[in-house]
Amino acid sequence: MGKKISVAIDGPAGAGKSTIARRLAGELGYRYVDTGAIYRTVAYFMDLWGVSPKDVDGVNRYIDELTIGIEYDDEGVQHMIMNGMDVTADIRTQEIGQKASLISAHAVVRDVLLDMQREMAEQYDVVMDGRDIGSVVLPKATVKIFLTASPEVRARRRYKELLEKGQKAKYEQVLKEVQQRDYQDTHREIAPLKMCRDSVKVDTSDMTFEESVAAIRKIIEEKLAK
Numbered sequence: 745m746g747k748k749i750s751v752a753i754d755g756p757a758g759a760g761k762s763t764i765a766r767r768l769a770g771e772l773g774y775r776y777v778d779t780g781a782i783y784r785t786v787a788y789f790m791d792l793w794g795v796s797p798k799d800v801d802g803v804n805r806y807i808d809e810l811t812i813g814i815e816y817d818d819e820g821v822q823h824m825i826m827n828g829m830d831v832t833a834d835i836r837t838q839e840i841g842q843k844a845s846l847i848s849a850h851a852v853v854r855d856v857l858l859d860m861q862r863e864m865a866e867q868y869d870v871v872m873d874g875r876d877i878g879s880v881v882l883p884k885a886t887v888k889i890f891l892t893a894s895p896e897v898r899a900r901r902r903y904k905e906l907l908e909k910g911q912k913a914k915y916e917q918v919l920k921e922v923q924q925r926d927y928q929d930t931h932r933e934i935a936p937l938k939m940c941r942d943s944v945k946v947d948t949s950d951m952t953f954e955e956s957v958a959a960i961r962k963i964i965e966e967k968l969a970k
């Protein structure tokens with residue numbers, strides 16, 4: 745088996761990483777790995793057991809009880825399996841995202857998930873998105889993208905998304921959550937979100953979805969042509 749191609753896409757919450765990464769993976773025929781979903785599964789599991797995401801001892805005690813599976817359906821959609829149960833839909837709430845951000849700061853959690861992520865990249869060509877893919881998980885990734893947008897633009901997109909889903913939301917509140925998550929994800933001690941020196945920065949504040957996909961695709965193709 746030859747060396748696999750890996751595209752690492754890191755960036756703050758709400759930058760559009762998952763939609764863009766999924767689309768690119770589809771176009772390139774690679775596997776899309778949403779690593780945030782893995783952290784969300786841990787957060788969801790701890791939540792079910794009433795363990796606070798800040799409770800280091802509690803998280804350490806319960807983590808061994810959790811078996812995480814990742815499966816892909818015929819459309820290439822990633823499903824998260826928690827102790828045999830498909831929790832793909834359950835983990836997609838603001839609350840679990842916020843708890844995942846806190847839980848991801850624990851060393852034991854990051855250690856357990858690290859091998860899982862690396863194994864995926866050893867087996868398949870991947871587009872993997874997260875916070876520390878280029879810096880820690882796949883430091884030798886073929887292409888590293890740092891995908892970002894201003895907090896206001898990210899909050900506005902998220903706010904629109906919530907309204908479209910029929911959920912109640914206040915823009916100011918969404919913006920506050922975006923800023924809080926940025927702070928947590930960039931200030932944690934282990935594997936904080938930061939741009940690597942060999943990453944290419946793509947700021948999508950003034951780009952449409954299609955423009956963002958095209959821009960990143962161009963970066964990937966140029967790198968692969970070398």
Ligand code: DC
Nearest residue numbers: 779780781783844845848874875876
């Ligand atoms: O991308 P997301 O919103 O689904 O991620 C949820 C949280 O998980 C995020 O706020 C921080 C954490 N995370 C991480 O620490 N490292 C990753 N590679 C992916 C996510």
